[in-house]
Amino acid sequence: AIDTFGFVTGTVPPPPSAPANDNFVNATQINGLSGAVTGTNISATKEPGEPSNIPDTTGGKSVWYRWQSPASGTAVLDTLGSGFDTTLAVYRGSSVAALSLVPNGANDDIILGEELQSRVTFSVTAGEIYHIVVDGFDGDFGNITLNWNISGATPTPTPTPAPTPVPIPWVSNAQFTGASYAANESDGKATITVTRTGDTSGTGKIAYATRADAGFFRCDVVNGQASERCDYSTTVGTLRFGAGEIQKSFVVPVADDAFVEGSESVGLTLYTPTASVSNATLTITDNDATPPTTANNPFNGNSFFVRQHYLDFLAREPDAGGFNDWLNVLNTCGPGQGNLGSPTNCDRIHVSSGFYRSPEFTDRGYFVYRFYEAALASRPLYAEFIPDMASLSGFQTSAEQEQNIAEFIAKFMSSSGFVQRYGTPSAANAATFIAQLENSAQLQIAEPLRTQLISEMGGGQKTAAQTLRAFVESQQVYDKFYFRGFIAMQYFGYLRRDPDTAGYNDWVDVLTNGRASAGVGPGDYRHMIRGFVYSVEYRERFGQP
Template sequence: MNKCRIALLFVLLSLLFCWFNYSRLNRHVSAQTSAPFGAVTTVPLIISEFRLRGPNGPNDEFVEIYNNSDFAHTVNSIDGSASGYALAGSSNAVINDGLVATRFVIPNGTVIPARAHLLATNSNGYSLTNYPAGNGTTAVGNITYTVQIPDNVGIALFGTSLPFNYTVANRIDAVGSNADNNALYREGTGYPAIPSTALEGSFFRRLPGGCTGSLSGNCNTVVLLTSTLGPSSSYPQDSDNNAVDFLYGDVSATDLGVSRRLSAPGPKNLFAPVTGTFTSGLVISRLDTTVPEDAVPNRVRNTTAGSLQNSTFGTVTFRRRVTNNLGQPITRLRFRIVDITTLPSIGSGCNVEPAPAVCAADLRALSALNSVVSTNDPNVCGGGSTPCNVTVQGTTLEGPPVQAFGGGFNSSWSADSVTAATPLFNGTSINLQFVTGLQQTGVDRLYILVEAFPRSGPATTAVIRLAGPVPPASFQFEQPVYSVQEDITSTSVTVLRTGNTETAVTVDFATADGTATQKQDFTIARGTLNFAPGEVSKTIPLLISEDSKVEGTEVFSISLSNPGGGAIGTTGTASIQITDDVLEPVTNVNDDPATFIGQHYHDFLNRQHDAAGLAFWVSTITSCGANQQCIDVKRINASAAFFLSTEFQQTSFFVIRLQRAAFARKSNSPATRFPYLEFIRDARRVGNGVIIGQAGAEQQLENNKQAYATDIVTSSAFISRFPLTLSAAEYVDALFSSVMVITSADRQAAIDAFGAGGTAGRVAALRSVTDSASLTNAEFNPAFVLLQYYGYLRRNPTDAPDNNDDGYQFWLNKLNQFNGNFIQAEMVKAFLLSGEYRNRFGQ
């Protein structure tokens, strides 16, 4: 009787234990599905590549696991009682291997870095131990196992190592063939089964978009090959359908269907290079930016026949220059082929050059030696005379196997000279060439994925086009969110240009208020970015203000618009988060001399202070000691000095004068004056990069003023006011009519500047009128008052709270009454002490 009771109690306890684990498991899975991406409870792992047999038979296999996220992942079994994540193989009625389901377990605590790989190998016969896997390391397994995975059997990665928990709910990823009828071990319909006699390659995930081959792929016509853009992402495709996500890499150069390509295994382990942010950190440009991509020396066609297996019709060489701007040395660098026209190819009679229009090329990746090449690019020539001869280093096709047929999909080239011992240092460049054999002539496409070590961040533009259709230019911010600590400081955002980089293009930018506002928290920024041919990134400096208000984190945004020669990308707007000071002073921070002067640099010169200038003006105030009357006077004098400075007069005041000469925009008239937002945009442009007193400032200022005046003169609005048919005298008289003041000397100087006319003459005459004494004198006081509103109050005079022009007219009359003496008129003093100004920074 007691034995029965004990047995019954044991059964009940066993059931309770199973129920407890089941409940924990389901609660965990439920939490996992609702957790944010990258959190501990999510499992962002996928099976990225695997091999079921090789030269040593079915034991010669590997499974590659990929962390498909921008966060390191630590293995932590989801049921709390297992030892880690298990990789299991299917056993089913069609393919009954009778083997133990679990092949290997990734132990709890294993860390797989962001975008990195973990490699498991069958230690019975694995033959790729010496595979380079990116120069500097080899493809040895991080985990080994001994129980083989039979041909075409499905495999699955589970968040547990307890076999009774191998369920769909606990499955992380699965890959299987359409010959495996166990749906637990495949996603979708499964990849097309491959005959065992041809299974010495590997199955690998394709990238989204692009072409997956020629005749039997998704781009089976020349029209599709020449119109389908390259891969749309640097990350593997995971649509939960093995049939479309995976391709089979065949080392034997045969093709038996839509999923099979000339290729090579590409195992990567925890130490292999990984995809990262490369533009603008790692810049890939043409070897010679003075000529198109398809011209010598960037692309070279050699018709000399080579091997009958991989270069019957010669070779095509692609040359690029790689510049490291990551801020740290690169110790490994390689390039994986993700889109290529290769066997089988399209068309017939494709053995001539030029090939018939119906032909697609059959490219085969080959290793290359170094070459000495002539280039006209001054950057490549190191600032010396052009043309010059430079060394271009050959890239090595990785193996084994060393394929007689050459490389294709999933094959990789490595830059052998970039190693831990000889890294590519920050700020340096390397010239590289990629050689492909030609087995058939015709249109071609070749896209490569850049992989490097160390990783620098999320990959956004790591797919590089060597050949194929050129996408239109696209502009987007490097990241969607930026953060900066509250202070009198500056930060910057980066705009990336992808797609067509051959031509000059433009894109506008503008900030917008959020919880952070341009009056109190940051300086409004508006302008246009001008990308030169080959230029792929621009930075926009943003000025941040200090205040003594307890506000918490505040946010404003910056957006791209009006792309000239392109389109706005997915991240066309970025948010800037301003982190509030932990402790705020009880006094108004504007009373602090350094804050007061630093803000004047933002408000009037539209830049961050230079150290010498800040120190000088702060010292004029602190020299007063505790004498408040002296401090008040010095603050007024320092403030007015910013308006009177050469830098302000030749940038912001230059814009005001030129707008009056060109469009009769008089500052004393609310109907005609140059509005605040437009002024901010143009003043920023003319003052960009100018710090008077520093080397090169005068030339930079002249370049800015000339470019600005030229754009005004060539605008349709200007030409409609001043037709191109006007003579020198007619043109100058029309300008002074717009100005409404004139002296004979100023008129003659402008006519002389007009010279032979044309755009250059019209610009010179406009600038002569802009800088004339008659216009400068007429506009000085009206502009002085206007800039009090634009600088101190950050608004138009007629904006709220005034809602009329009475305040502006009052101060203009008073300044005129005292003949422009701002001290006697007490104008600057009044603005500095106004509640509207001081409330920008505190109470």
């Protein structure tokens, strides 16, 4: 019965029993190249030792699925059709206490704050078993739909030659439309237009970049030179022209800092791998007239803080939906609106960590970082990493992203550091190539992946570049360098410089082992991020700290 206030009266029926696949050992078996299965997580629980799908979310109502991939390829799993805010993760392992997340294997929202279901895209190997867990964001629950599909499937191991994509040629008939461009700090960006002349009947491509700073200098130095630390964001990419297409453009983000610095300029260049083709200058006009103070430092504003994270960590301007979602998180985060003393599940540290742990950064920034650590046994330099990450960033179709990744890997493999270590790897020395990579990364790839990589490269199914990529994308490489990459990105992203050795090594130790004397446990990334976000050096990038 219902009383006049809408409350249930009389005997309340007991809650439903936990679903059959509540625990890891009772996972629901799913099969095939593609399919869908329905279920529920109502009354589900989180068992002891179970990993957290998404850090900073409580979950607690997880259910499990078990899938043995029938083919190698790229798998896409999602929870579209589910009736609540889901989280989704995919693991390898034999027990709930011994699981490792597959690369790119966890997701909260397909579109943050808009599409509350989850999607993961990851590489699968024929015959390998994957453990899939669906949970509710912060304990949400309801009916579940789990969908899966494999694209590019290779159900048989019959070697076939690696496909050769149709190349787009580099062209030298592309020019800046003018020798100079201008933007005001308050504009937020400068749009740079490039035009092809002469024969434009075929396809063509040209690379573009902002020219790097001559050296590291403070942001309050007035010398007429714009700095990518303070005034604009490093911009690197490739313009691809279709047949008959004559004009393209790219955008250089501009920062509205608080310094009185006058007009400052940065060089722009168009180039091919073998030649500089065209040069121009971008002049940024200052909009400040009074000396900066701590109170007018734009760092204090949440809009500036969020946008700068997109620029520094994802190397792109924010999309409106994502920007507004993150801004809302901060603006509704207690009286301090996300600043020091605000709740930890919505403060600036929480927001910052979300950028590093996002699939977009994992697929681009941390993807680039692992090539250096795994293949060259060294952390990338700031001057190497930032342009490389920028070349993979921005709004891209899947085809464009794959083209940019292929060009990045080709450039990486032609570098002197790589050639000195590996020469020119070929199918005939596939086993040697894998052994050299393992030696560089100081790990041995687990079976069956190790044998598969050697077999596919040796049999012509994978090129050396594809084999290197598969090695770098392996779970072992992903896990080994995660903390090191996380710390390097604090220096690269916040401070826009190379780490000092002592500071970097100390942070690696703190994040790996904790610091008992300071009450900091292992893996406490909040302690580290707080140190960088509120450092004088970071705040000095934009005004008086």
